[in-house]
Amino acid sequence: MDAFARLAGERSGRDLRSWPDLHRWSVSEVGEFWQTVSDFCGIKWLDRGIGSAYTPPRPSPKPGVGGTEMGQRGVRDRGQERGGAMTDALWFEGAKLNFAHNLMPLPTDDEVIVSVSESAELASRRLTGKELHVLVARCARALRSAGVRKGDRVAGVLVNSQEALVCMLGVTAIGAVWRGLTSRLTTTSGPRVPRVGGCEEGWGRAPLSPHPTLPKHAILLSTLSLVRTLLSLPPPNRSPRSLSRFHFSPNLAPSSCSPDFGVGGVSDRLGQISPKLVFFSLGYLYGGRWHDCRGLAKDVLSRLPDTEQGPPLGVGVPYWTTLGDEGGGSVNRADVGGDSRSYPDPLSVSDLPAPLVPFEEFLSGSATEIEFEPTAFDHPVFIMFSSGTTGLPKCMVHGAGGTLLQQKKELELHCDIQRGDRLLFFSTLGWMMWNWAAAVLSIEGASLVSFDGSPGHPDLAALWKVSAEEGVTHLGASPKYFGACKQKGVVPGVDCAASGSDGLKKLRTILSTGSPLLPEHFQWIYQAVKGDVHLASISGGTDILGCFALGNPTLPVRAGHLQCLGLGMDVCAYGGDGSQEAVGEPGGSGGEVDRDRVDHPVVATAPGAVAAALKPPSREAARGEMGELVCRTPFPSMPVSFWGDSDGSKYRSAYFEAFKGEDVWAHGDYIKITEEGGVVISGRSDAVLNPGGVRIGTAEIYRQTEMVPEVEDSLAVGLRVDGDVEVVLFVKLVPMAGEGGRGGGGEGHPSQNPKNHYVLTGELEGKIKAIIRSNLTSRHVPKRVIVVDSIPYTRSGKKVEVAVTKAIHGETVNNLSALANPDSLQQFHEAGRALRGLAPFPPPPPPVSRLQ
Template sequence: MAELLWQPKPEQIEQANLTRFRHFVNQKHGIELADYPALYQWSIDQPEAFWCAVWEEGGVIAETRGETVLKDGNKMPGARWFPQARLNFAQNLLRRRDDSDALIFRGEDKVQRRVSHRELYNHVSRVAQALKAAGIGPGDRIAAYLPNMPETIIVMLAASSLGAIWSSCSPDFGVNGVVDRFGQIEPKLLFVADGYYYNGKTHDSLEKIAEIRRRIPSIERVVVIPYTRDTFALDAIDGALPLGQFIDGYAAQEISFEQLPFDHPLYIMFSSGTTGVPKCIVHGAGGTLLQHLKEHRLHTDVKPGDRTFFFTTCGWMMWNWLVSGLAAEATLLLYDGSPFYPDGNVLFDYADAEKMTQFGTSAKFIDAINKAGLKPRQTHDLASVRTLCSTGSPLVPEAFDFVYENIKQDMCLSSISGGTDIISCFALGNPVLPVYRGELQTRGLGMQVEVWNDDGKPVRGEKGELVCTNPFPSMPIGFWNDPDGEKYHSAYFDRFPNVWCHGDYVELTAQDGIIIYGRSDAVLNPGGVRIGTAEIYRQVEQLDEVVESLVIGQEWEGDVRVVLFVRLRDGLTLDDALIDKIRKQIRANTTPRHVPARVVQVSDIPRTKSGKIVELAVREVVHGRPVKNKEALANSEALEQFANRRELLS
């Protein structure tokens, strides 16, 4: 059994939203659910009652909920939640209109701003009126090529108040990456910033925007938000005007929120696109709202007035997730730029200055500050932080140790996992349960998550595929330009019919936690033995010499051999002694099958824009096959060093 690292105190359990929710369910249904496991079991046994309870306890604002909760509940895909309901997503996020902080923003060390709930409502009102005057209505697409700044949230809420569909990319995407995404969905309006800040430098966006405008003919107007300068020339961008001019003449007034079906499209999200043109995943307003209310209020324990943060760009689903914190009446802390400028303390400085309560980041960030020798516990107070969330890649057991030893002891470390595919999580944190070393705490309420072996049988204590065997509200309503649903079905339901197969290689533990070993399509298979890539990363990246690593299976002499690429600390060179040290570390803590046949030094590891390493793209390069969409990568030039390596020719 894994080591216990944190246990909530009795008063923390009693004060948790999750405890209040359990009492609410018991009283409403006349039952006696004694603890979280009982509540979880009830939530999957009685899904209609559970999601109604989330609706009621979360205070969903709607014109009507309707009588029917679930239609065709035996179909995946095909199930429909609350088919008679009519609501508006933005209305639920703009429920407060007082003078307390709604948004607090930092753009590196260049910009600081605060927006109250009242100001947020008024800003949204003005933009919504301008959008409507521009002919925007239900179903129209609004695209954004923006930093994580207050205007991004304002425009998204204005668009969704009208029933328009929102899609966003971060401004570090190249032109082809933007066109590959937005070109598929044919937006009418494109919102952009004049530039952005990263690592202390100012980056101009206007030249790229001019080309994007030329290559996406559906765009009728480009609205430019000033960020890095007050004035700029827009002559080169057809149909462009500044935001101030776009909303000029519109005074704030009551917003007329369009009441729309539960499954009305809200967001179009994009797959990473590293193996082809990105898939356009369409998410509905009602399912996104309900799922995020559950995750914020119950699993992350967000309370009204909390100050919630996630380090994210607008090209990652965690931005969409963060924004929904407004429905839980939280203050959102926004940060745009490098988390290491001017040093690795900037996010912890932010946490102390603004009394952050939920601190969200990536496993990669935690590993990076560990490698940098930072110990925030010694340099920062962090008294307000109750929860630290980590996602993006598996959080290795040693990273759990680092968090509790060097960041903070008394807080809930919530390693969470889900994806763009469901705009939410299958595995989540839990403020009333203990944290065990190396484990994601729990399966999400209402999500019948199991681990299946290759025969489609549920297993515990064994590695297998993460599946969800019953429908849930935040399943995509489909893919864009997929009228017969063929792409959607093949993405998730081909492996096990009528069961969502997520593509994660995982284990369900004795205490009902989850361990993630990597993506199923990146699993190594030497000699027919399945090995999760995270098992190797965990060992290699404990070594002080190794900054980060990437492992693939290379086809070799009718089998597969393990090839490990390592990025070393500056000034170090891979030699026989270090290769031997790496192999011994892996062999001693795993099995001989895990030991790489080849260890190769590289200067950089290719990543997606959201920071995930791209094992499949590297595997293609090593085998001399083309990588279809390099624009999806943050550092596509890194791929070049994996081609034609002499170390891999023998």
């Protein structure tokens, strides 16, 4: 970060050594900033083009030309009318690059990818830069031979492995578009693993209350969801030409998912983009059990729609093999002694169901050089899907150049990843953090560790042990994982040092995302893991394949806060709901942005020019006050389009219509920017509660219920009553010490209460309310506290307050296939009827709690 500030200062002729000055320059001199990022991070251009780094909107082409073009802003109809400044910003006009070309390490004998399995039976697999180069060359050649061309879609339903990276790099090398999905099935074996936060729509949920400053340290890595994926097939008599009806589910019991539940899963996603080829994992290990996916892959493939050249091709990828010089595979076993037959040998061709092609056969043949297809800056590289809890998933198309610039900026500057560093980011292919972490390959001399399996197998120390053994410098995991380690008494700093390795001496950054990283999590990491690590909570979204707020190795760490706004991200908090006047006094936005800086910038097209200030912000909340997260200046990793959104109306509606008359990106998070320039995120704005006209973020309440030992999980919603809103808090209680069983109901809830769980007595309800009142305000205190069996989540680990709000008001909840546990909504429908006076609550069960 300091080196970048020096370069920026030299080029701009300004003193940018202080963080506020550097961030102010990055959002006011947009073109100059992103050009400097490109040069500092070493973007490999195939053609530097004719334009500057940033060009303001220009008049539309004459209507009536017809046809389509692939390039700036993705797939656009020729003659399509341009919109506002945010959507029509042009980046590096006329320039050409290739995404894989930028990610490919040098073809040397240095290790660049290490693949680690949860099983001690399977040795780590290692790829050098030279070996990766050959495999990607073969994959690119094979894809071209299979008829895949620039702009075609290719999907991977794969485990987190080196094969997934080879496939993604091969696809993007030829200019095709990649979509990864996890092949993870559910499991009933192994220890209960905490739900790993992370979501497809917005992945950092920052912690809440201010806490004392912690020491300055080196960087943090974040994690995504540990969501288990179950593909459940439609009935066998369904036409093979019809779109498939199968689903993903992170539940721990396969039997909990029916075929009807899977209607919106893969069919809502792959069915939209019609892939020409799909890579399938044929099996995998999770929680100590082997899952065979051969039949699944065959049936999924048969139900995908045809492309213009016929049915899509399927390629079967075996689990944990070492590819030989001719593409053949052998199991890469560790010498652990004893019986290791729990893992089968690679599937032979005769075992592979038609029409799948074996991966080793697909890669067979010779190829040593990669022919990189030149693409425009905004040429589609990834297709990402939102969680789909409010309708069909948004199908977001991300451009090669913008994705590359954003991710390299974050990894190299905000995470300080350098030559010799090694990143382990726990994720599955379905979540954006897999794409984000893969970009570390673009940093010369850095390497990536991919972990496949359960982070709780054989115990919660698994990720820490891998980090110690592999010399990881940057580790990413979710707050749920850190919280589970804390709860179980894991002490990684001591445990890893006693293992005979160098322990965690090389670890200098921990990143966290997916849900609030609570202040007590900060304290635990500094006490139990390492006292001189840089801990960074980060927040952004699948929508931008990057971060709005994240860490900074040059700034102090404050417990419960995201350290700063990202460079180039002109973020502030907007008060009001888009129809009101400004709320609060004009105040600072994150990063100390000047009050008289642009609102709708027309940014310089030449170095040194300054954006014109059009008008002061009209809605910006004062520092320390809550508001909607908005970004007021264009940034290159905005989606280039939504797939199939020919007129751009869905795209504009998703981000640019929240505030009437203002052309700003509204992200849907409820935030405050602190006096120090840090960020606190209190949840999704569509889940904000409004009792008595006071807006409350649900994460504020969850922060308090986390401190109640009898409460395992909670969810807060608003019940509409006589023109106002009452806060209703649903809680799932923990089992009694030493006793098992599932969560159950309690006083005031229409279900029976298992006697091996705590009961919601008046004492416990009072305790919950007292904690909320003492740490927040009386407005935050729920009118009612109701016990439920389970809290509904999306498959990506996100609480669904909106769905529960609909359920308690008797409204239809759309797209149940987006939920991991849709059956859990029934208890909320029943509770809602009682809350609305349509049905009585049953008498409470006899109290059996043994409250401490």
